[in-house]
Amino acid sequence: MEESSVDLGFIYNSQHRLKLKKMIPFFSEWSKQNQVSIGLYTLADLNLEQLKTKGIIIHNGNVINGLLKVPIFNFNFALHTTNNNRKKMRYLRKNEKIVIINPINSFNQTILFDMLSSFPTYLPFLFPYESFTKEKLEDALETKKKAILLKEKSFLPPKIIQVKKAESNVFEIFYGQNKQTIKEEIMDYLSKVIQDKPYLILKGEDLLTWKGLPLEVRIYVQKNNEGKWRIGEKLVKRSLLAKNSVYTASLEEVFKESMLQDHLKKVELLEQVSLNVFSALDFYIPFLGHCFLDFVFDHEGNPYVLYIGGWDTDHLLFRLDDETSAVECMKSAFSYLLELKNQAKEEKRDSTCG
């Protein structure tokens, strides 16, 4: 069977096939408006040797299933957890003739925190942190009475372990939405949870809570058609990266309810920090196009970065009732990709003329 050539590629996780189907009318409309063809495919279907894949081909508003060549410009909206798919992505990423935006969506948090620490501007938004050892945790609990433990790298946003020293040898541990009180054998308990995986100790402040649980805000950012970062959705969450804790209440309302002074300025600050953080990370990590930052707050409402991610498979945007934000997100992603394609065409023309 002859394979089709398409302009832009969309890589997704196969378990999201059904969700993706709902987005097809959007892709079809966008493809027609911008006169570009799109191929939607999974890495599982990709033949690496031949750089061909089965997929959904959208051309001039028509949607067919078929065989396509891997396009030059692709957006990776997937997390690849199997060795085979990760190998395929590594190969695509290193291929000089192919551009993959967001080739990796799950970052090593220690490395990203180290990168951000090199910009003095962002230090106020980072908790003091270090790699987990038993001794360092004991020290943190002795001096600060509390600490947050964050897994360095995981494919799913990890639950966070909060440890508070209530009194001598009595510790309160918050793990997701569970709370336990542990006497003395805290390291035994933690070693079962951590299982020798690398963790970070964030030497946190007392966190601002909302409706009884730590307030958390996720800010999505993505590049627009000019390659500039723009703010996407802002989600209010609770329970430190735990699932099913999203609220549709607006950030402004929550800040106001939490009696924070200058709540609008605090929202502005969060947006500004998010935009600047990824502009800075662009110097260390190539081909970023869609990312998010999770923030927590101290009692004055000062934000601290808790977690940095690219695209997560359990994308919260698609779980909100209103699909407009998802459509906006896709529109921005494809406009950026199309701009890259047009730029490449210009560069090619320049080099031919020159």
Next chain:
Amino acid sequence: MWVKIQKATDNEGDTTIIVPSELNEQWLHKTHVQYGERSIPITVKVDVNLVYNQENNYENPQMIHFSSALIEKLDLIDKITYQISEDNETISLGPIVGFLLGDQQYYYHDRYLQELTISMENYAKIGGLFMAFNHFSVDWDQRVVHGLFYDFELKKWSYGRMPIPMVIYRRGFTYGNRFVERLQQLKGMFLFNEIRFNKWQMYNLLQDHTSFQTYLPETVRYVNADSIKQMIDKYKKIILKPADLSRGRGIIVLEKIKEKIKVRDYRSVVPYFIEENNLQSLLEGENLFKNDYIIQQYINLARISDALWDIRIVMQKDPEHQWRCSGIECRVAGRNRVITNISNGGRALTLKQALLESFEKEIDPEITELEVIRISEQFCKLMDQTGYKFAEFGLDLAIDEEMNFWFIEANVRPTFNGFKTLDMEIYKKICENPVFFASSVAGFKRM
């Protein structure tokens, strides 16, 4: 002189250097400080309380104070120790050397820079700012590099904001040349390994030199099945190589046996046969020629226990800017393999071991080694004649059953992992030689 920079306590707005009175006469008329690409006008002042360091060495550097405005304008990393070089008007802090990385890692961190960390083992003999960065790390508006610099006290690479270095050792080639061209436009830039020739370009360069032709197997570029047919009719056995790939990827050996062609590729240990008239459709069907391919006569190379072997010679420039052989390793292919890479099941041997196992006593290892080095030096000098700047090559030579030498290929960014098992000291030297060469280009010698 070794120096360490401290921020001046009196926070003056101008760009001032404060030195002990003993340096006043020598430095009073200096007008600029040079730090990588940055050259900032300065005023030199004296602080009689600053102690002049008689016993100057890396451990006891001279303390010099820079105003905070100067530190800011230089984007100075002030936690490391520098050497000073000077001319009539300018004081230079250095060496400032950049390693331009490739895309082996999606993003870099100290934990992924082991080879560069090994290269820094003798850092205390050279000091200065060594940075590792990528093609996307330069902020051209601010003219700064966001990269990793080596912190000898911590023995690790830390992220930081630095000026653009004027000596750059290129170690990655997978991105377009636009970035490299932009760097080359900077006045005074020394960018080494600025280009990588593919196999076809290399062949064309070398075959112009009569003295080197003798080491080159006949090579043609793949156009269609006829190109293969002509070569296979002439030589009966040929080797097809992708012009742009290294490490043996994509290699196919074809051998004409009566009316059939025996095919063996780099992935398999078991060959298969095709009809000669099906060659074009089969190869295209397999999508083998999506890449640019060259076709070479197959050389019956010497073998060790029926396995192919070749010689990897690492050539590097020394601080006197002369080509030197840093190491020779022989790589024996895995059983029934057409390529010799260690990563493909091969093993590493010394030249002496390989010659002994392959030819027993027929060949003198010392004379062979001298000949191998002579050919490699000849190659490097030919590369210098192209006008491009090179500082490192990994040459692959081979010896055939008649004891003739053959040039297989050369890479500007060779892997030399075989030395880890053969001789760790040689491996470490290969890692650190670029540091001393690049420092010397920057105007700073090993102390």
